[in-house]
Amino acid sequence: MTSPFPLEGTRCRLRPWTTDDLPALVRHADNPRVSNHLRDHFPSPYTDDDGRRFVAFASSQHPPSALAIEVDGEAGGGIGVIPASGNERRTAEIGYWLGESLWGRGIAAEALTLMTPYALEAFSLVRLEALAVTTNVQSCRVLEKAGYVLEGRMRRSFLKHGVLHDQCVYAWVLE
Ligand SMILES: CC(C)(COP(=O)(O)OP(=O)(O)OC[C@H]1O[C@@H](n2cnc3c(N)ncnc32)[C@H](O)[C@@H]1OP(=O)(O)O)[C@@H](O)C(=O)NCCC(=O)NCCS
Numbered sequence: 001m002t003s004p005f006p007l008e009g010t011r012c013r014l015r016p017w018t019t020d021d022l023p024a025l026v027r028h029a030d031n032p033r034v035s036n037h038l039r040d041h042f043p044s045p046y047t048d049d050d051g052r053r054f055v056a057f058a059s060s061q062h063p064p065s066a067l068a069i070e071v072d073g074e075a076g077g078g079i080g081v082i083p084a085s086g087n088e089r090r091t092a093e094i095g096y097w098l099g100e101s102l103w104g105r106g107i108a109a110e111a112l113t114l115m116t117p118y119a120l121e122a123f124s125l126v127r128l129e130a131l132a133v134t135t136n137v138q139s140c141r142v143l144e145k146a147g148y149v150l151e152g153r154m155r156r157s158f159l160k161h162g163v164l165h166d167q168c169v170y171a172w173v174l175e
Helices: 019-029 048-059 107-122 137-145
Strands: 013-016 066-071 074-083 091-098 127-133 149-160 163-173
Touching (some): 019 074, 048 066, 066 107, 074 107, 107 127, 127 149, 137 163
Antiparallel strands (some): 013 066
């Protein structure tokens, strides 16, 4: 079977992570403004060892569930899915991040638009869902631009740095 990669857009391309990405990964990821809205398993500070562990994990997944968002020839961020299990096995959560120097160029929305059909097919899904802290207006906008539909609000569901936040639930559903 031919590889679907890279998933080619006009602002970015998505492709599997490699160890060559480590310097760019750590440079872009090691930023509290990137990690602030993400779960704590995204480390802050983000060290070389964190990067190596992440790339080893990403490279072990077949088909790849975590892809690099490549911009101007280097990895500038990441996008990935975590398939659920049991009765929710046709659902996955999707998440993404981008280095701060690349924000505001429509890259995340394009990455999400490229990732959505790939993930649905590669993991036999019918539903992709994303949770965004309600104050993360950029991410909510990214989800809307990529066609995700707001389904509700999970009140006080996200604890970060000792503060509880509401989260918006967005989903893309294959009817
Ligand atoms: C969220 C994130 C991925 C967005 O990436 P991006 O490439 O800058 O996003 P885009 O350029 O595609 O879209 C951002 C949108 O938010 C809008 N926006 C930016 N700042 C805004 C603000 N303060 N208020 C309202 N809208 C805002 C932009 O105008 C743009 O919408 P538009 O295209 O309609 O003008 C990036 O900020 C990031 O990595 N943040 C840290 C990690 C994170 O939050 N990940 C998501 C977790 S759910």
